[in-house]
Amino acid sequence: MFEAILLTVITASTPLVVAALGELVAERSGVLNLGVEGMMIMGAVFAFAATRYTGSPYIGILAGIAGGALFSLLFGFLTLTLVANQVATGLALTILGLGLSGQIGESFVGQPGIKLQPIVIPLLSEIPFLGKVLFSQDLIFYLSIALIIGIHWFLFRSRAGLKLRAIGDNHGSAHALGIHVIRMRYLAVMFGGACAGLAGAQLSLVYTPQWVENMSAGRGWIALALVVFASWRPWRVLAGGYLFGTVTIGQLHAQAFGIGVPTQLLSALPYAATIVVLIIISHNRRTTLINTPASLGKPFVPDR
Amino acid sequence: MTVSEGPAAVPLLSVRGLTKLFGNFAACDAIELDVAAGEIHALLGENGAGKSTLVKMLFGVLEPTAGQILWNGAPVTIRSPGEARRRGIGMVFQHFSLFEALTVAENIALSLDPKISLSRISDEAASLSKAYGLPLDPKAHVADLSVGERQRIEIVRALLQNPSLIILDEPTSVLTPQEADRLFETLFKLKDEGRSVLYISHRLEEVRRICDRATVLRHGKVRGACDPKKETPASLARMMVGSDVAEVHRDETAKLGDVQIEMDSLSVAARTPFAVSLKNISMKVRAGEILAIAGVAGNGQGELFDALSGEYPVADDNAIRLRGKPVGRLGINGRRLLGAGFVPEERHGHAAVAAMPLSDNLLLARSQSDKRAFLTGGGMSVIRHDAVRSATRRICQAMDVRKSGEDPQAGSLSGGNLQKFIVGRELDRQPAVLVVNQPTWGVDAGAASHIRQALIDLAKAGSAVVVISQDLDEIFEVATSIAVISEGRLSKPHAAGALTLERIGLMMGGIHESHSMPEAADAH
Numbered sequence: 001m002f003e004a005i006l007l008t009v010i011t012a013s014t015p016l017v018v019a020a021l022g023e024l025v026a027e028r029s030g031v032l033n034l035g036v037e038g039m040m041i042m043g044a045v046f047a048f049a050a051t052r053y054t055g056s057p058y059i060g061i062l063a064g065i066a067g068g069a070l071f072s073l074l075f076g077f078l079t080l081t082l083v084a085n086q087v088a089t090g091l092a093l094t095i096l097g098l099g100l101s102g103q104i105g106e107s108f109v110g111q112p113g114i115k116l117q118p119i120v121i122p123l124l125s126e127i128p129f130l131g132k133v134l135f136s137q138d139l140i141f142y143l144s145i146a147l148i149i150g151i152h153w154f155l156f157r158s159r160a161g162l163k164l165r166a167i168g169d170n171h172g173s174a175h176a177l178g179i180h181v182i183r184m185r186y187l188a189v190m191f192g193g194a195c196a197g198l199a200g201a202q203l204s205l206v207y208t209p210q211w212v213e214n215m216s217a218g219r220g221w222i223a224l225a226l227v228v229f230a231s232w233r234p235w236r237v238l239a240g241g242y243l244f245g246t247v248t249i250g251q252l253h254a255q256a257f258g259i260g261v262p263t264q265l266l267s268a269l270p271y272a273a274t275i276v277v278l279i280i281i282s283h284n285r286r287t288t289l290i291n292t293p294a295s296l297g298k299p300f301v302p303d304r
Numbered sequence: 305m306t307v308s309e310g311p312a313a314v315p316l317l318s319v320r321g322l323t324k325l326f327g328n329f330a331a332c333d334a335i336e337l338d339v340a341a342g343e344i345h346a347l348l349g350e351n352g353a354g355k356s357t358l359v360k361m362l363f364g365v366l367e368p369t370a371g372q373i374l375w376n377g378a379p380v381t382i383r384s385p386g387e388a389r390r391r392g393i394g395m396v397f398q399h400f401s402l403f404e405a406l407t408v409a410e411n412i413a414l415s416l417d418p419k420i421s422l423s424r425i426s427d428e429a430a431s432l433s434k435a436y437g438l439p440l441d442p443k444a445h446v447a448d449l450s451v452g453e454r455q456r457i458e459i460v461r462a463l464l465q466n467p468s469l470i471i472l473d474e475p476t477s478v479l480t481p482q483e484a485d486r487l488f489e490t491l492f493k494l495k496d497e498g499r500s501v502l503y504i505s506h507r508l509e510e511v512r513r514i515c516d517r518a519t520v521l522r523h524g525k526v527r528g529a530c531d532p533k534k535e536t537p538a539s540l541a542r543m544m545v546g547s548d549v550a551e552v553h554r555d556e557t558a559k560l561g562d563v564q565i566e567m568d569s570l571s572v573a574a575r576t577p578f579a580v581s582l583k584n585i586s587m588k589v590r591a592g593e594i595l596a597i598a599g600v601a602g603n604g605q606g607e608l609f610d611a612l613s614g615e616y617p618v619a620d621d622n623a624i625r626l627r628g629k630p631v632g633r634l635g636i637n638g639r640r641l642l643g644a645g646f647v648p649e650e651r652h653g654h655a656a657v658a659a660m661p662l663s664d665n666l667l668l669a670r671s672q673s674d675k676r677a678f679l680t681g682g683g684m685s686v687i688r689h690d691a692v693r694s695a696t697r698r699i700c701q702a703m704d705v706r707k708s709g710e711d712p713q714a715g716s717l718s719g720g721n722l723q724k725f726i727v728g729r730e731l732d733r734q735p736a737v738l739v740v741n742q743p744t745w746g747v748d749a750g751a752a753s754h755i756r757q758a759l760i761d762l763a764k765a766g767s768a769v770v771v772i773s774q775d776l777d778e779i780f781e782v783a784t785s786i787a788v789i790s791e792g793r794l795s796k797p798h799a800a801g802a803l804t805l806e807r808i809g810l811m812m813g814g815i816h817e818s819h820s821m822p823e824a825a826d827a828h
Contacts, residue, residue, distance in 0.1 A: 159418040166403045166414050173401035176365055177415050178386030290405050290445060 005249065006133050010141060011207055013245025015040070015199035018144045019223035020230070020237045021151055022195020027227055028155060029188035030168040032297040034090025035075050037220025038097020039193045043068035043200025045101040048108055048211045051204075057116040061139065061201045068197020069190045071097060076189040080182050083299045094220065102213045113209035116140070140202045145238075147195070152234040164188060168293030171300045181300050196220065225274045231281055231291045240277075244270050314377040316341045316500050317362070317469055322371035324357050331357040333524040334371065339469065344491060344501040346511040346532060349521035350544055350748040355504045358521070359471050362502075363395045364388040389415065394462030395471045402446050402454055409442040412461045425464075433460050436490045451601055452483045459490065470494060471502045476510060480600050481776070481809035488514050506544065506749075508537040522546055545749050552756045552781045561591030564737050564768035565612075566625040570632075572611055572618055580604040582611065585794045587787065589768040591736070594759065595797060596783030597772045600812050604792035605772045606649070609741040612770065613646040614639045626737055640673035645735030647727055649742040649772075651719065655726045658715030662707070663689070663696045665714050666729055673733065695732065703728035704754060720751030727755050731762060738762060741772045756782050776805060788812055 019036055026033050033039075046067030051060030075093050078084040116138045125135035155161040164184055167174045171181050203215055222244055230236035251266040282288060319337040323330060332354045339345045349355045360366040362373065364382040372379050375391055382388045388395070402411050409426040416425060426442035433440040438456040446454060455475060462470055472491075476484040491501055491514060505511050511518055511532050518532040520543040528543050567587045574581040582604055589595045599605055610616040611624065614636040618624065621632040626642050636646065648654045656665045667678055667687065678692050679685045696711060703724040707717055714722055723744065730738060743759065744752035759782055763769045772789075773779050779786055785797040788811040795811055 159413065162406070162410055162413060166406065166410075169403040169405045170401070173403060174414075176363075176385055176397070176401045178364075178384045178389075179414070290447060292405075294405065 017241035019199035020226035026192035035093025038094035039196035043197025047201035064201025072193020108211035346515035346518035394467035645730035
């Protein structure tokens with residue numbers, strides 16, 4: 001019983017973690033992309049379509065990543081090359097993504113999907129209790145953990161990550177040092193799009209292996225809140241993502257057990273938790289200032 | 305006019321006909337400049353003379369519209385700062401190009417070869433900073449460092465690349481006199497090693513002290529080159545400004561009246577993590593007196609101004625008294641109605657709304673204190689545009705504000721002219737109490753002397769004036785008494801005549817009167 005709940009928590013948390021990690025990298029470079037929801041749903045529909053035509057969910061994963069990254073390129077072109085307002089463009093990207101994916105996926109509604117099968121790691125999965133939960137998971141779960149380690153290493157150990165953080169802190173100075181601000185931001189935005197696409201693929205291949213319109217159901221927005229929640233640090237995304245996943249699943253079980261609380265209130269729990277945590281975090285202003293990318297959302301035009 | 309090291313020596317850097325156009329405006333117009341190896345070369349000019357534009361082209365930040373740069377005699381194109389660094393040009397910016405969220409070592413690493421590990425950079429930075437007398441902790445976050453320390457990072461960062469030319473843009477504008485002395489020692493050390501320094505400044509005394517040659521810019525053109533040691537400050541100023549700068553006159557025997565401003569052991573906690581808390585501040589300013597408050601930026605000047613002006617009222621009503629009335633809890637308009645005037649620093653955004661015309665900016669500041677003159681219709685508060693416009697005209701005339709058109713946007717005025725307007729906006733009311741924060745920061749010499757004279761005249765007419773300033777020359781020009789603010793504490797006031805530059809410098813560095821003098825003498 002407990003094991004089963006843990007498994008559903010992992011399935012519910014993984015897409016949040018993956019999408020938030022991608023957005024974290026984009027925001028660390030100073031770009032605020034509010035289109036996570038749109039990129040996620042595009043990833044979901046691309047992944048479902050590719051899996052359906054090829055029969056391989058792994059090709060589906062690749063298609064989801066490509067779909068999210070391509071869609072984010074549109075955001076990059078508008079905000080980085082044409083210097084459009086990032087907030088407005090991000091909102092437009094979400095609305096466009098939701099509509100466009102519905103259009104693309106119209107014929108898939110009600111069609112059976114193919115579920116991404118777990119990869120059982122020998123020996124490790126035989127560890128009692130946790131082994132089975134942690135080491136007989138699907139590829140996207142393993143990827144999500146690898147992403148956290150990789151992004152943490154990239155941001156705080158590698159020179160390229162240092163440049164990325166520098167751009168996010170002060171793009172004018174970064175430009176003066178000869179760092180290619182726009183080029184790095186394009187890469188960061190596309191990485192964010194790829195991660196959102198991967199998270200979308202998880203939805204249509206693992207969470208509920210079928211296509212349903214608007215199946216991202218607000219997860220992109222939670223991922224955005226998670227980045228702030230995590231104060232732009234990768235490991236805290238993991239903690240935050242699993243907290244949300246647990247609250248979401250707990251809320252479902254509470255409903256199943258018929259606990260006498262209105263369901264609407266329970267569904268609002270994850271969002272209420274976000275607000276509470278944001279208040280707690282904003283208390284320590286110094287750490288927030290050190291971690292918050294100071295040029296977040298500000299357009300960059302080199303004065304050359 | 306100049307005697308160089310023999311005609312055969314090829315200058316390290318030569319600039320031939322370098323021009324930069326922004327639209328139709330020539331920020332730099334056919335600039336000619338030679339910097340020899342091993343010399344400290346000054347680039348003199350007022351704000352807006354084109355100094356910063358010129359060095360940005362030399363460092364590859366801006367692309368020249370026309371002209372040529374010769375490096376060791378060979379023509380080069382410098383496309384990016386990285387390329388400039390590879391050729392051996394290092395730069396220390398005026399507004400530091402540092403990343404506050406990163407550590408000292410990370411900041412330095414960003415401008416170096418990516419193959420060098422962070423730990424090696426930390427070690428090298430530490431040893432370099434020791435060798436040149438620039439103490440630094442590589443692991444500290446920049447956000448926690450003082451301005452002087454930040455400048456050291458920039459210098460060490462430039463030095464790590466072993467440059468043959470180092471460009472410094474207004475390096476002493478943020479330093480105490482003692483910190484500046486240390487910087488000069490570092491520069492002399494660099495010169496002895498055969499490196500060249502291009503030193504940008506508008507401070508004539510220090511240019512005369514440390515520079516071997518000077519090139520003077522005005523309105524984007526070279527107005528001459530000279531040996532600054534053979535010139536007087538007045539002759540250099542004439543080259544910079546193009547005409548004689550009016551000297552500021554003060555009547556030494558001004559009569560003092562009643563106490564107009566009184567602050568009684570005021571303490572205010574810091575509002576934000578990077579703000580300074582005010583600690584037990586007391587002051588008394590009489591009618592006819594100009595109290596100047598000196599100090600290095602970020603020692604509580606802004607917070608003190610906020611408390612005095614009522615931008616952030618304080619808890620204790622009696623801690624601040626204006627003209628005998630307790631005003632601690634009163635807001636800015638309440639204090640204005642008692643006859644006080646306030647000029648905050650930062651003319652763009654704080655003292656003026658850049659996108660609004662001058663008349664609107666006037667009305668925004670004085671709609672309450674001059675309600676009867678500018679508003680009509682009783683409770684309706686309808687604006688009397690004719691009255692506002694004629695007051696704007698009056699101010700512009702009194703302060704010699706040069707502008708294009710009748711009522712232009714505040715942002716379209718040059719820094720000096722806008723500053724004259726926002727000071728004039730308060731002076732126009734003949735306030736009995738005036739508090740000014742950084743009255744001439746970033747303002748050309750002509751406008752600065754006009755503003756200073758106006759402040760002196762106001763005090764002479766019987767007002768109490770507080771001038772908060774980082775500019776010691778200004779302080780000595782206007783003040784009748786001087787106090788120093790350091791880490792949120794205000795020293796006792798001293799009569800201006802009884803203080804020397806050196807003494808103030810020590811007080812600014814946080815060495816207070818209570819310390820013994822031998823210790824103080826060690827500090828530099």
